Amino acid sequence: MLYNARFIYGESVVAQEADVVVIGAGFAGLTAARALLEAGASVRVLEAASRVGGRALTETSAANSAVDLGGQWVGSQHSELRALVADMGIDLFPSYDVGKQTVLVGGRPIPLVSMTGAGVAVGLTRLALAVRSGVGVRDDRRLSDWLATVKPKQARRLLDVALTELTCRHADDVSISAVADMFAGSGGIREMLTVRGGAQDSLIVGGAGALAEAMADELGDRIALNERVTEIEQSTAGVTVGTAGGAMRASRVIIAVAPPATTRIVYRPALPGAHTELQHSLRMGSVYKAVAVYPRPFWRDHGCDGQALMLDGPIRSAFDVSPPDGPGHLCVLVPGPAAVGLDALSADARRVAVLRAVADHFGPGVASPLSFHEKSWQHDQFAEGGYMGLPTLRQLAAVRAERARPTGRIHWAGTETADRFNGYFEGAIRSGRRAAGEALAAL
Template identity: 30%
Template sequence: MSSPSTIFDCIVIGAGLAGLVAARNLQRLGRCVLLIEAQDRIGGRMHGQYLPSKQWIDRGGQWVGPTQDRILALLDEYNVRRFPSPSEGLKVLVFDGQRYEFDGFFQGFPEGEAPGVSEAEWRDAMDAWQRFEALSQALPAGHPHRNDTNQQLDSDTFARWIADNTHTAFGRWYFSYMARAIGYLGPAEPHQISLLHALWGQKSAPQSEHPEAELLHGGAGQIPQKIADELKNQIRLSEPVLRIRQDSTKVEVETTKNAYTAQFAIVAMPPYHAGRITYDPPMPPLRSQLTQRVPMGCCAKIMVSYDRPFWRAKKLAGIAIGNCQWLELCADSSDPETGVGVIATFVVGDRYSRWRAKSDSDRRAAVLSDLAIYFGEEALSPSTYNEVDWPGDPWTGGGYAAFMPPGVWTSFGEALTAPVGRIHWAGTEMADRWAGFFDGAVRTGEAAAEAIQSLLLAGSSQ
């Protein structure tokens, strides 16, 4: 059992997936590590809940994809079994009051047959998608750097590009919907997102690689505890960090309860939250300006369960997209081993503020009403209904992830991952591959631990 007087090799701040991985990896290397978390639980945006129906649901992220090799390796290490995201059957599109059922269209992204809209509308969206993909693939790998081309892209918005590259109401909605559905885009409204960020996100986390291809038996929320079991009593919960002081030899971390000393620190949280900590000496101007400009996405997640996946009797896949009043995306999240039907859905962007202003009963009625449009009247009678208000959680501040508004990448992006003295950064927002996803979090946790280990070895050899 460590005490506040212990001098640690490294203190990790933030017990989300990135922080847990960083702390675990350093401890495996024989380092003395402390993990500090502001909330009364671990996991951050990887958090589950057990329902009375004996079904786990994920109140945070839930999907993984076949090219996300770092999170898949973690799952294999802990023997967490995966299963294909349910997708057999007809998908549903609701557009401008018309409802279509169709096959071969994966979660609203361009694969398979047209979903029922006119050929001109469908071709408009697909032609724009090809232009968007070509622009994205022209970007170099890694984080965007400041140059003339990137500055031009970064000064533009995703909304302006959509307006110039689509010519039908469906095409415009389709791309706007993507801004509100994809993890690396926050999500946010298209006018809030830098065009460079939208293109870079598609380059580093391409939808063609199916990031929502699989779900986990028992839910993703089981992973944090499996990692934490290795750290035993080296985790401090309910201790928000107030201040980090550093000099040439050490780092001092002051929480609401204690003060701790280490050789190095890893701050494993989104940039906005990292910016709320007081630093002594202050952060460099670029880093300080960056953290003021990288907001979290505006999104609430709703998990609705039924005694069975009733939509399958109608030959529906449980996957739906559309411009309904509240819900633009629904996905079957049912574990085949439980028999329980689970739908994951989201209220995003401008819809969120209007929906959040409603009473509890009216918010529920709004969600169920849209689900009934997608899947039928049975959707009005769920077994359980769980809202996850990410923007309303002070320690999360939004979801799925943070995003870059216009001008931020090329003006301040160089400060995103650069260490400041003895302080290093981790978290899915810092990843240059699969940012906004579990895989990005694991990658940055591993990289931060490796960097600290190298510094400790270099220090011990001097």
């Protein structure tokens, strides 16, 4: 399918280099590129960062174990992701899920067989019914307005923390409709909040980054790193993709990057107004993630359940994400405004604050990890936040209508464009397959 046409780009003559150029080497872009290659199309992948993986980021610990600082969990319903893991010859292992998640206030557990527990149960039931029926779910109604109806106060706080954990946004900044849409597309409230049998069911041996690298290995030198796309020009003859290092010609383009990155590209001609509005309507959340690594998961010795939700203090949740045969991995997540609050601390002070906050639950030994790894995704120059872009108030319908609609020769991928499991790797993979199919049909 590769064309030999040549054309003028600025003052340079540029040869067509691929049937399709894919922008972004996260799970969506890598999936699209693999699908195109399997179908016999020529493809080039341009990635602005110095690595593949996008919102998957894996480091190596002092214990030589894989540490995920980005997305990591594989849900029970994530069929495409599970198939990909198997196809790459990589194994999964079950998330540690012994006992019940503990809710802490002031470092002390609160009983869920209480008014707080009853209030949470009623609130979640009401929310689940609203998601299914649509009653009371309006895109001009803030999540904070809905939370204000939950009683008692501590139950309201618990639900606020739990929902902020999922959206990474302040409850004033997201609509109840956007939250309901997220639940409906991801298997429901129970699925999203559950470990075993839910969205946090399993983990990838070697980390999510190993999976991305395995996909990239298949593509070889078709991937160019440190290649930030600056402009895209469409014509009846094809598409010109410009970078700081030059330009290339293709028949089609798939853009598979986080929403903020799409706004930094100059489009000629300009994108339709509806899509431009969509780009600015999807806002990334703020999220800080840290993983402390120990010789072994010692907290299990005294029956610690390995999961904790904190209603106060500097962090919001902690999980035991240790690989089956060790070492011990303790994952901490801090979403929304609390993540921004950690920015004021130095790296050393932040580490001390994070580990001190979990010491009462996991034991004083957490103060001395072999290594400590952290990532503030709101400062990542390519993603600019996590876990995904959510619509601003009153924009959900427009986003639904436009998020995956091709604009001329440009096709859109990325977890935000998926109709199911958006915000997860599963959604990214599904979107990559869909965009590749569109491009192939148009070649």
